Amino acid sequence: MKAIVYSQNGLPVTSPQSLYETELPKPRPGAQDLLVKISAISVNPVDTKVRADSPVTQPRIPGWDAVGTVEAIGESVTLFRPGDKVYFAGSIIRPGSYAEYSLVDQRIAAHKPASLSDADAAALPLTSLTAWELLFDRLEVKEGHGDAILIIGAGGGVGSVLTQLASKLTGLRVIGTASRAETAEWVRELGAHDVIGHSRPLLEGLREIGVSSVRYVASLTHTDKHYPQIVEALAPQGRLAVIDDPETLDALPLKRKAASLHWELIFTRSLFQTPDMIRQNEILESVRRLIEDGTLRTTKGEHYGKINAENLRRAHGFIESGRARGKIVLEGF
Structure with a gap:
């Protein structure tokens, strides 16, 4: 062959x-x-x-x-x-x-x-499995009404499915990040309620849409770059799921909020x-x-x-x- x-x-x-x-x-x-x-x-x-x-x-x-x-x-x-x-x-x-x-x-x-x-x-297949496992198996989102999820890298392969799953199958407010105008439009088409540019600080973008904290964060790209702001943006007892490969990831800053860290890899099973x-x-x-x-x-x-x-x-x-x-x-x- x-x-x-x-x-x-x-x-x-x-x-x-x-x-x-x-x-x-x-x-x-x-x-x-x-x-x-x-x-x-x-x-x-x-x-x-x-x-x-x-x-x-x-x-x-x-x-x-x-x-x-x-x-x-x-x-x-x-x-x-x-x-x-x-x-x-x-x-x-x-x-x-x-x-x-x-x-x-x-x-x-x-x-x-x-x-x-x-x-x-x-x-x-790969992106659907990753997004589904992240949302429902790792973050364990049930209905999500009254809560929000921040998807960092919402316009990529996994983000494009995760945005749809979160907006169609849960009551979460879906906030995506995107780097370009055409990507932001794509993310909105897929169901995101809000889109913020990840060329600017995440906390600044969240404040502009009236969000002080989020219960869930899905970090799909550049986790090491955004990590301090992710920790700050997480609500107490919030949940963070990561799929990329940061050089290091110190879980200790999550302790004060009793926040949890979850890795998603579709090949584990x-x-x-x-x-x-x-x-x-x-x-x-x-x-x-x-x-x-x-x-x-x-x-x-x-x-x-x-x-x-x-x-x-x-x-x-x-x-x-x-x-x-x-x-x-x-x-x-």
Whole structure:
């Protein structure tokens, strides 16, 4: 099968060897696996981080978002059958989705939303899982009436889904940050009640909209830069959830407010084969239904054409520039 791989980490994305096409054996499904013929993928910041930072001893296939058709199933599979269209974000410790075929555990895959094209659906799995787990599993938001959530980086991939989930499924006042006028408009379209620019102090922006403190903060980017203000903005007994990679994060300043710190990583359940691993199937099936009934929308930003090394290098470069809004998708080989 065709696959786009890297065999040396740390190369600049302008190098043809940073991502290149090769031929690899078609994988065979294990007991819980689906063998999926890939039709569309999307690119995430984690793809660029793995390519840049993860050393390898043999070519590695990145990519953790995909849509495709089940071609074969393992002997223990009960949730799917050959011919089903599925979408998934995969596992960080398995070969990724930049290939004609990929294996995925049935417990972390779901049926593709029927109302979306393959490319539109490919934009959703990783960010939907991250946003849902952050909001409902980590922050444990119930109804949220009378409370507010501050989403730092609301215009990115995860933020674009989290803004929708918080505004559509809870009673929270949703406050997003954005860096540019077009991103701010995108965040408002997705349901944010207020948008503040993150080129200015967060506390100043909150004061301008009449908010003295927030019960929940989702810090999706630049946590280390904003952390002192996040601590100040949190209400007593508030909750902070983080997904990025600050160099350090001192939890001690949260003690005075008895505030809690939560990490969200969608790969934890598959990495440790947790007993509740099937929750990711359940979340993605819930997202599918919400897409099909019109509650949620795809967060596809740009379509970069065919799945090939050149287009993927271009997509990685754009993500690394920090200017991406929504998700970059690619489709077909």
